[in-house]
Amino acid sequence: MTDILLETQGLKKYFNSPAGEVKAVDGVDLIIRQGQSFGLVGESGCGKSTLIRTILRLLEPTEGKVFFKGRDINSYRKNELLKLRKEMAMVFQDPHLSLNPRMTVFDTISRPLKIHGLARKKQELLVQIVELLHTMGMQAEHMVRFPHELSGGQKQRIGVARALAVEPDIIFLDEPTSALDVSVQTKILKLLEKARQERNLTFFFISHDINMIRVVADVMGVMYLGKIVEIGPKELLLSDPLHPYTQGLFQAVPEPDPDKIIQEVQLEGEVPSPINPPPGCNFNPRCPFVWDLCKEVEPMLKELEDERRVACHKY
Amino acid sequence: MNTAVNIENIEKEIKELKQKRTSQLFLTWLRFKRNRLSMVGLSFVLVIIFIAIFAPLLTPYDPYDTNPFRRLENPSREHLLGTDELGRDLLTRLLYGSRIALQVGILIVLFEGFIGITLGLLAGYLGRWVDEIIMRLVDILRSFPVIILAMAIAGIMGQGLYNVVIAIGLVGWTTYARMVRGKILSIKESEFVEAAFSIGESTPSVILRYILPNVLPTAVIMICIMMPTALIASATLSFLGVGVQPPLPCWGSIAAAGRDYITRAPWISTSAGFFIMFTVLGFNFIGDGLRDAFDPTSKRN
Numbered sequence: 001m002t003d004i005l006l007e008t009q010g011l012k013k014y015f016n017s018p019a020g021e022v023k024a025v026d027g028v029d030l031i032i033r034q035g036q037s038f039g040l041v042g043e044s045g046c047g048k049s050t051l052i053r054t055i056l057r058l059l060e061p062t063e064g065k066v067f068f069k070g071r072d073i074n075s076y077r078k079n080e081l082l083k084l085r086k087e088m089a090m091v092f093q094d095p096h097l098s099l100n101p102r103m104t105v106f107d108t109i110s111r112p113l114k115i116h117g118l119a120r121k122k123q124e125l126l127v128q129i130v131e132l133l134h135t136m137g138m139q140a141e142h143m144v145r146f147p148h149e150l151s152g153g154q155k156q157r158i159g160v161a162r163a164l165a166v167e168p169d170i171i172f173l174d175e176p177t178s179a180l181d182v183s184v185q186t187k188i189l190k191l192l193e194k195a196r197q198e199r200n201l202t203f204f205f206i207s208h209d210i211n212m213i214r215v216v217a218d219v220m221g222v223m224y225l226g227k228i229v230e231i232g233p234k235e236l237l238l239s240d241p242l243h244p245y246t247q248g249l250f251q252a253v254p255e256p257d258p259d260k261i262i263q264e265v266q267l268e269g270e271v272p273s274p275i276n277p278p279p280g281c282n283f284n285p286r287c288p289f290v291w292d293l294c295k296e297v298e299p300m301l302k303e304l305e306d307e308r309r310v311a312c313h314k315y
Numbered sequence: 316m317n318t319a320v321n322i323e324n325i326e327k328e329i330k331e332l333k334q335k336r337t338s339q340l341f342l343t344w345l346r347f348k349r350n351r352l353s354m355v356g357l358s359f360v361l362v363i364i365f366i367a368i369f370a371p372l373l374t375p376y377d378p379y380d381t382n383p384f385r386r387l388e389n390p391s392r393e394h395l396l397g398t399d400e401l402g403r404d405l406l407t408r409l410l411y412g413s414r415i416a417l418q419v420g421i422l423i424v425l426f427e428g429f430i431g432i433t434l435g436l437l438a439g440y441l442g443r444w445v446d447e448i449i450m451r452l453v454d455i456l457r458s459f460p461v462i463i464l465a466m467a468i469a470g471i472m473g474q475g476l477y478n479v480v481i482a483i484g485l486v487g488w489t490t491y492a493r494m495v496r497g498k499i500l501s502i503k504e505s506e507f508v509e510a511a512f513s514i515g516e517s518t519p520s521v522i523l524r525y526i527l528p529n530v531l532p533t534a535v536i537m538i539c540i541m542m543p544t545a546l547i548a549s550a551t552l553s554f555l556g557v558g559v560q561p562p563l564p565c566w567g568s569i570a571a572a573g574r575d576y577i578t579r580a581p582w583i584s585t586s587a588g589f590f591i592m593f594t595v596l597g598f599n600f601i602g603d604g605l606r607d608a609f610d611p612t613s614k615r616n
Contacts, residue, residue: 053509056513058509058512058513082515085513085514085515086515089513089514090510090513092506092509092510093506094506097505097506097507098506098507098509098510099507099510100507100511100524100525100528100529101507101529102528102529103524103525103528111511111514111516111524112514112515115514115515115516116515159510162510162514165514166514166515
């Protein structure tokens with residue numbers, strides 16, 4: 001078993017709104033191991049984006065702890081936080097919005113290098129940037145371009161190159177392909193996988209697209225209304241989903257094999273409001289297996305065999 | 316192994332980089348040039364600037380020389396636009412008037428632009444109570460009719476060129492503040508600012524490198540678009556008699572003085588009005604052209 005790189009304990013992030021407290025992230029316990037490719041799926045608004053931003057400390061957590069390499073990063077001060085920014089990087093959802101329109105590719109990628117003192121002279125910068133561009137399948141000539149002179153796929157590759165520039169240990173990828181064409185998506189995912197293997201990186205994907213997560217992740221998590229409902233190795237989770245929500249979610253994906261027998265777990269109704277989540281299990285209003293206990297007691301993430309964990313009273 | 320290739324490449328890139336840098340502004344200029352109306356506007360404004368600079372060479376008369384024996388003369392070869400009620404050459408006064416107009420116009424946009432952009436930045440970036448105070452002040456100032464408020468201010472402070480600037484600027488900055496604040500709010504929430512923080516940029520660096528460069532075009536365009544408004548406002552104040560003091564050749568006050576002789580010498584008011592219109596139109600066209608040229612994503616050719 002490999003080392004634990006990142007761990008969250010009871011991580012919570014609440015936002016104040018006129019209607020009340022929005023419980024975007026409501027007690028998340030996660031363990032990410034070194035070299036893993038972790039994929040978190042969940043519907044829009046389930047708190048995935050808030051979760052990774054809270055882990056990165058782009059948002060301050062309301063409660064709970066984040067341990068990175070065994071150290072509690074919520075206690076980090078300015079200098080330590082700057083170091084953390086070198087160890088954790090992020091790739092954003094929309095490449096059209098995540099690059100400064102007034103900066104050339106050269107400037108965009110040279111900023112992290114300069115901030116963390118990885119290259120000082122222009123020559124060093126150029127060598128490193130050319131190398132990063134080549135890694136992402138782009139040419140040196142692209143570095144004089146402005147974002148509006150690049151295609152969506154090229155922009156996202158610059159976004160990835162910016163994240164790779166600081167040689168981080170872990171990269172958080174917030175739906176890195178959802179704004180791109182299907183053909184470009186595959187290319188980006190392949191380049192990411194190659195970079196991960198070459199640089200011994202850990203990936204943390206979040207997406208609403210199960211098919212994307214299926215391709216890239218080796219460990220999968222499912223999030224529902226601010227909580228993790230199930231975690232496990234990808235193969236097991238896909239072939240034998242345990243949580244009723246996971247089962248329903250996977251069934252929403254069209255099945256290419258017409259002979260496969262489909263169990264009927266239909267997801268009905270809407271996701272409840274995170275301002276006023278139902279008592280007990282968050283999923284109880286939509287769950288086909290609901291019983292009294294579910295409406296009173298909140299299920300904890302239970303450890304099962306094969307590194308699987310599920311938060312459901314059925315198990 | 317391929318470092319040799321790299322260094323060669325790099326040298327080439329540096330050169331290319333520098334070429335592209337200048338070409339970015341050049342591209343903006345090309346986009347501006349392609350717009351026919353903005354070129355018309357530019358030529359109008361250049362004409363006015365030329366007149367303002369070379370006024371003493373363009374006319375043999377002095378704008379202040381009165382001649383009681385030659386009052387309200389019709390246009391003639393000697394006085395192309397005739398003379399006004401004090402016997403001064405009208406064309407001379409109108410030509411010299413461009414100096415006052417440009418001076419007042421530029422001072423107004425700089426003054427109100429400085430206040431408005433600064434307060435807009437503060438309101439947009441700091442938010443909370445700073446935003447609340449500044450924007451309520453904007454609301455209060457904008458609930459008055461602009462000219463009435465400027466008249467009141469000019470009335471309190473007295474007449475004179477600088478008081479006109481202050482009176483109009485104290486009301487005019489609200490437009491800048493609103494625009495800049497809105498722009499900042501959208502930039503502040505954008506992913507590239509979040510991305511900047513995620514790679515470890517400090518707050519001053521984010522403001523300097525990510526927010527300001529994206530607000531700058533808006534500010535420049537604002538200043539050009541507000542120029543005609545400033546000119547009209549100052550002309551209106553002069554026309555109403557609370558603006559630039561009469562002996563100074565100001566288009567607004569010339570138009571006002573000509574009003575009394577509108578049947579006998581209609582060319583006095585109309586030619587002053589023409590100069591105002593000509594200048595305002597020029598700046599309007601430039602402002603519109605700049606707005607299109609600065610936005611690299613606009614695809615309307």
